[in-house]
Amino acid sequence: MTSESGSNTRGNALIVLGCPEVPIQQALALHVSYSLMKQGFTTHITGNPAVLNLLRVSDPEKRYLPGMNVLEKCIEEIVEKKRDCNLCIVFAHSDAGITYAATMRHLLPASRLVVIIFGKDPEPLALLIDFPCEKIVEKAVHNPMQLRKKINEVFRWAA
Amino acid sequence: MGCIENLQYEMILPLGASFKECREYVEKNFSEFWYVDPGYKIFDEYIIGLPPIALGIDGAKIIFPYTKPCHGTYLLAIEDADEAARIRKTARKKK
Secondary structure, eight states: OOOOSSOOSSEEEEEEOOOTTSTHHHHHHHHHHHHHHHHTEEEEEEEOHHHHHHHHHHOTTOSSOOEEEEHHHHHHHHHTTSOOOSEEEEEESSHHHHHHHHHHHHHOTTSEEEEEEOBSOHHHHHHTOOSSOEEEEOOBSSOOHHHHHHHHHHHTOOO | OGGGGGSOOEEEEEEEEOHHHHHHHHHHHOSEEEEEOTTOEETTEEOOOSSSEEEEEETTEEEEEEEETTTEEEEEEEEOHHHHHHHHHHSBSOO
């Protein structure tokens, strides 16, 4: 089973990122990964090559992002039972993001699934979700503060 | 698109189609269609999507949705008799 470094007292968390065209995603991905690691989770981030490269540049020592791989590889590992997690957080600002969330719901039926829906018009996207998960919905493109507040409330992290 | 990008494909629905539009299109426009779940392997890749995922078959041609994070889902058709035969054996008829 694939895992990354970390205290791992709370288990494994998987963060699934969408296309990096919405600026707040990168800042919040780092925030979520940092906060989860602080809580004792081992975190792993998956996304397309562009979003992973943005994060690599932002965190050259991999302090907040110990493990990363591309979506196709991550899904392969999950299907082949080489990767598992008890918490999965999906960032979605498009129909494709919801599709990835639905896939994670199906492949990880026992995991807590939290879908963070954001962007210019997140409400219609949120309505596409007809599978069990927790939703955090906020209209947010450039300013991450309000969405960060909502995320912190859901996970009970101090601001 | 990984290895699917290297195959000769025909685009049935353009970039940006929603996943549900792709499913409805397959169900309405192909007399033979099958259902699979996310993680089903097709052309050596695990496909993703909102279950159930509809795959159309027209002779040896397979019609399936393909999702990319930046573009959304689009519907592709690829001709491969062996893969069509495998889908007929391993996919299901009911949603």
